[in-house]
Amino acid sequence: MDFLSYLITGLGLGSVYAIIALGYTMVYGIAKMLNFAHGDVIMVGAYAAFFMVGKFNMPAIVAILVSVLVCTLLGVLIERLAYKPLREASSLSVLITAIGVSYFLQNGAQILWGTDTKIFPTLIDFGNISLFNGALQISVLTLVTILVCVVIMIVLTAFINKTKTGKAMRACSEDKATSQLMGINVNTTISVTFAIGSGLAAIASVLLCSTYPAVNPTLGSMPGIKAFTAAVFGGIGSIPGAFVGGLLLGILETLAKAYISSQMSDAIVFLVLIIVLLIRPTGLLGKKISEKV
Amino acid sequence: MSNERLILKTDNLGIDFGGLTAVNNFNIEMKVNEIYGLIGPNGAGKTTIFNLLTKVYNPTRGQIYLDGQDITNESTVAVNKLGISRTFQNIRLFKEMTVIDNVKVGLEYSQKYSLLEAVLHLPSCHKAELAIDEMAHSLLRVFDLDEFADAKAKNLPYGKQRKLEIARALATSPKLLLLDEPAAGMNPYETKELMETIKIVREKFSVSILLIEHDMKLVMGICEKITVLNFGQVLATGTPDEIKNNPEVIAAYLGSDEEQEG
Amino acid sequence: MNKLKAAFLGKNKNRSICVGVVLLAYIIIEVLMYTGSLKSLFINLLVPVTSYIIVALALNLVVGVSGELSLGHAGFMSIGAFTGVIVANVTATFIPNDVLRLIVAIIIGAIVAAIFGFLISIPVLKLQGDYLAIVTLAFGQIIKSLINNTFLGYDASGFHFSFITNKVQLASGGKMLINGPIGATATDRISTFTMAVVVLVLTLLIIFNFMNSKYGRSVMATRDDRIAAQSVGINIVKTKTIAFVLSAGIAGAAGVLYGLNFSTLVPAKFDFNQSILILVYVVLGGLGNMLGTIISTAILVLLPELLRFLADYRMLIYAIVLIIIMIVTNNPTINNIIKKVFKKNRTEGDHNDV
Numbered sequence: 001m002d003f004l005s006y007l008i009t010g011l012g013l014g015s016v017y018a019i020i021a022l023g024y025t026m027v028y029g030i031a032k033m034l035n036f037a038h039g040d041v042i043m044v045g046a047y048a049a050f051f052m053v054g055k056f057n058m059p060a061i062v063a064i065l066v067s068v069l070v071c072t073l074l075g076v077l078i079e080r081l082a083y084k085p086l087r088e089a090s091s092l093s094v095l096i097t098a099i100g101v102s103y104f105l106q107n108g109a110q111i112l113w114g115t116d117t118k119i120f121p122t123l124i125d126f127g128n129i130s131l132f133n134g135a136l137q138i139s140v141l142t143l144v145t146i147l148v149c150v151v152i153m154i155v156l157t158a159f160i161n162k163t164k165t166g167k168a169m170r171a172c173s174e175d176k177a178t179s180q181l182m183g184i185n186v187n188t189t190i191s192v193t194f195a196i197g198s199g200l201a202a203i204a205s206v207l208l209c210s211t212y213p214a215v216n217p218t219l220g221s222m223p224g225i226k227a228f229t230a231a232v233f234g235g236i237g238s239i240p241g242a243f244v245g246g247l248l249l250g251i252l253e254t255l256a257k258a259y260i261s262s263q264m265s266d267a268i269v270f271l272v273l274i275i276v277l278l279i280r281p282t283g284l285l286g287k288k289i290s291e292k293v
Numbered sequence: 294m295s296n297e298r299l300i301l302k303t304d305n306l307g308i309d310f311g312g313l314t315a316v317n318n319f320n321i322e323m324k325v326n327e328i329y330g331l332i333g334p335n336g337a338g339k340t341t342i343f344n345l346l347t348k349v350y351n352p353t354r355g356q357i358y359l360d361g362q363d364i365t366n367e368s369t370v371a372v373n374k375l376g377i378s379r380t381f382q383n384i385r386l387f388k389e390m391t392v393i394d395n396v397k398v399g400l401e402y403s404q405k406y407s408l409l410e411a412v413l414h415l416p417s418c419h420k421a422e423l424a425i426d427e428m429a430h431s432l433l434r435v436f437d438l439d440e441f442a443d444a445k446a447k448n449l450p451y452g453k454q455r456k457l458e459i460a461r462a463l464a465t466s467p468k469l470l471l472l473d474e475p476a477a478g479m480n481p482y483e484t485k486e487l488m489e490t491i492k493i494v495r496e497k498f499s500v501s502i503l504l505i506e507h508d509m510k511l512v513m514g515i516c517e518k519i520t521v522l523n524f525g526q527v528l529a530t531g532t533p534d535e536i537k538n539n540p541e542v543i544a545a546y547l548g549s550d551e552e553q554e555g
Numbered sequence: 556m557n558k559l560k561a562a563f564l565g566k567n568k569n570r571s572i573c574v575g576v577v578l579l580a581y582i583i584i585e586v587l588m589y590t591g592s593l594k595s596l597f598i599n600l601l602v603p604v605t606s607y608i609i610v611a612l613a614l615n616l617v618v619g620v621s622g623e624l625s626l627g628h629a630g631f632m633s634i635g636a637f638t639g640v641i642v643a644n645v646t647a648t649f650i651p652n653d654v655l656r657l658i659v660a661i662i663i664g665a666i667v668a669a670i671f672g673f674l675i676s677i678p679v680l681k682l683q684g685d686y687l688a689i690v691t692l693a694f695g696q697i698i699k700s701l702i703n704n705t706f707l708g709y710d711a712s713g714f715h716f717s718f719i720t721n722k723v724q725l726a727s728g729g730k731m732l733i734n735g736p737i738g739a740t741a742t743d744r745i746s747t748f749t750m751a752v753v754v755l756v757l758t759l760l761i762i763f764n765f766m767n768s769k770y771g772r773s774v775m776a777t778r779d780d781r782i783a784a785q786s787v788g789i790n791i792v793k794t795k796t797i798a799f800v801l802s803a804g805i806a807g808a809a810g811v812l813y814g815l816n817f818s819t820l821v822p823a824k825f826d827f828n829q830s831i832l833i834l835v836y837v838v839l840g841g842l843g844n845m846l847g848t849i850i851s852t853a854i855l856v857l858l859p860e861l862l863r864f865l866a867d868y869r870m871l872i873y874a875i876v877l878i879i880i881m882i883v884t885n886n887p888t889i890n891n892i893i894k895k896v897f898k899k900n901r902t903e904g905d906h907n908d909v
Contacts, residue, residue, distance in 0.1 A: 096877070278681060401789070412765050
């Protein structure tokens with residue numbers, strides 16, 4: 001029974017990682033860059049929701065919507081100002097720029113809102129569900145988190161496969177130059193990708209902070225690294241891969257914390273990652289890239 | 294079947310990529326020091342065969358024999374050590390390195406010194422480097438590239454890049470040199486020069502040469518034997534005259550006499 | 556005289572310029588220190604800056620020369636640092652001479668880091684591109700976690716070790732070498748600027764000699780074109796392993812210098828952020844450009860200190876400056892201007908239109 005409880009908690013954590021990982025993987029697939037600042041966009045989203053409830057006494061739903069809006073705009077703004085000028089640059093240069101953006105967001109947050117840890121307000125509180133005569137307690141928040149993740153997964157997959165914008169995104173991820181020749185507006189497509197990824201980041205931040213309510217300027221750092229790891233683990237550029245990678249990572253982390261050691265849980269998760277990549281060198285669901293000779 | 298020494302022999306070599314058979318029943322018998330041509334329309338599988346011979350791809354079926362030795366299961370690196378060297382259809386130079394360094398990379402095998410000797414630049418390393426340097430310069434001189442020795446490979450004009458690739462391939466002292474469209478992008482003057490260079494290379498380095506080419510003047514001019522490939526299979530094998538007059542080859546690839554003067 | 560001349564020819568030119576710049580800076584700084592013109596703030600930064608330059612050079616060997624992205628190099632620095640602390644403490648009684656102790660610590664620290672580098676390279680070099688990078692990140696995190704959970708003490712009866720929970724019991728006169736997350740405390744600060752510069756000069760000589768040797772050429776060939784490298788007989792894995800292990804060893808040496816410069820040292824200091832910082836130094840200085848790395852690291856490490864007057868805003872300005880530099884140096888218009896101004900290494904006709 002304990003195992004089942006941990007499994008569900010792990011799925012909850014993994015769902016958050018999966019939603020964040022989607023942002024990394026989509027941007028990588030279409031803009032071919034690692035958006036290092038993605039984790040910090042999450043942080044901004046958390047602060048936005050925090051202030052909506054704390055300072056402006058807005059209801060939860062408004063706070064969430066504002067957070068999504070702020071993150072979406074932030075993501076698009078960052079793309080236009082910092083990444084677009086480097087479209088033709090090496091991926092390493094873009095990575096360094098993304099690092100600069102990350103520092104900017106973290107330090108900006110520090111100046112604006114201080115380094116002290118604020119407590120995230122309770123937005124979703126429906127208590128626990130009791131199963132098996134009280135032997136299994138599942139927090140409704142965890143269930144909501146998992147549900148949100150599944151819904152996002154379904155909607156996003158449908159969007160990518162069925163809509164015109166989705167098709168444009170898939171075309172850009174294959175070949176930007178040809179897409180442009182076919183009349184696809186690559187700039188808009190990339191902006192939409194960042195917008196979606198960042199909007200999802202806001203949702204992830206609300207879910208994350210509802211479970212772990214500490215809000216400070218570096219809150220996005222570790223989840224960002226882990227979600228990035230999950231995205232690569234699942235196969236960078238693959239949307240189902242981000243989903244699978246995120247969930248597995250969450251489960252692994254929770255189980256490692258529960259059964260081995262909470263101090264070593266990170267190391268264990270990374271060790272498993274290494275082993276998996278050795279077996280499947282392009283991630284769980286990643287495509288094997290063959291070079292033409 | 295003659296008792297002549299065969300530098301290259303394949304036995305029903307073939308490869309499938311998933312459901313697609315790219316090459317099938319490829320047989321070749323190449324004599325030592327021969328200049329042999331491999332021609333055929335685009336997509337016929339010529340480069341694929343080069344990739345098979347150099348083990349960039351693993352064959353699905355068949356055997357490859359280099360100078361009598363079965364190399365079917367060797368790695369690319371092992372095949373090079375055993376004596377096959379190549380150039381590539383889309384030039385693959387070490388772009389950020391200098392012209393002379395590109396050649397020196399091929400000469401590494403000839404001088405052995407340890408990492409420790411290298412990082413401390415001990416006299417043994419210094420001596421070895423001088424030897425490599427001299428060999429590299431003399432190799433560049435054969436191709437009139439010595440004056441560009443310290444230029445970055447990517448800054449060379451196209452024709453010289455192709456020559457550099459051949460020089461680099463020869464640096465490993467191969468028995469068999471595979472040239473993939475060495476005349477691509479060259480004007481008639483450069484092509485004529487290349488034909489002479491290839492003949493000189495064969496004499497000077499005692500190397501057998503198998504080349505892929507579309508330029509018929511070059512192929513008919515220097516090849517002693519030709520295999521024509523179509524849709525991954527051998528269409529015909531013979532001397533230039535035999536091939537020129539083979540009706541199937543003409544139909545599939547060469548066209549009539551007038552069209553050949555291109 | 557001829558030997559001096561030869562030192563400035565061709566390949567040796569870059570090596571000599573780098574060493575020359577370092578020695579010149581050293582002399583100037585020593586003179587300024589002697590005349591009391593340097594602020595203590597700056598003096599305290601001398602060993603750290605030099606350590607970072609050495610790590611950055613080591614990373615450039617992997618990222619610039621070998622062409623692989625490593626996101627965990629702080630881990631090798633960490634191994635070196637804590638190994639150095641252990642060695643320095645343990646040998647304190649029978650090697651009373653500080654300089655000698657430091658040298659021994661550096662040598663052992665570098666070797667231990669190199670061994671780890673070799674072990675890590677086995678899985679790492681089975682992968683390519685971003686997947687390789689992620690595994691280096693993973694190892695960096697694992698190293699940090701391992702040291703964070705290590706409790707190592709030393710007393711008259713030898714070493715005492717426990718993992719995750721502190722069960723180490725020391726006899727009187729014993730010392731806690733690594734105290735879990737608290738790390739190393741009460742370390743003798745035996746690193747000196749002079750020794751750091753010596754290690755830096757040695758590092759430069761080693762790296763340049765490596766690059767100008769057949770080992771360096773093989774690595775660069777592998778970086779430029781993997782398939783072509785194999786076609787001339789280069790063993791890709793062996794080649795990249797050599798560069799990676801050498802890099803790890805050098806990073807370890809830098810770590811020793813760094814670790815023995817502070818009386819306290821926490822494992823958390825050598826985290827992902829640190830690895831990323833070093834990467835920024837390398838990229839900004841130019842991949843494969845050793846002189847660039849020296850200059851960019853020196854500036855970027857000192858910059859936050861120089862910007863102290865900006866108080867809270869200095870890291871923000873730092874970030875903005877970083878972004879602007881990246882945008883400007885990758886701007887096609889500016890690159891074209893630079894190309895026209897520095898028109899060396901051009902041969903007649905530049906038709907790279909295949």
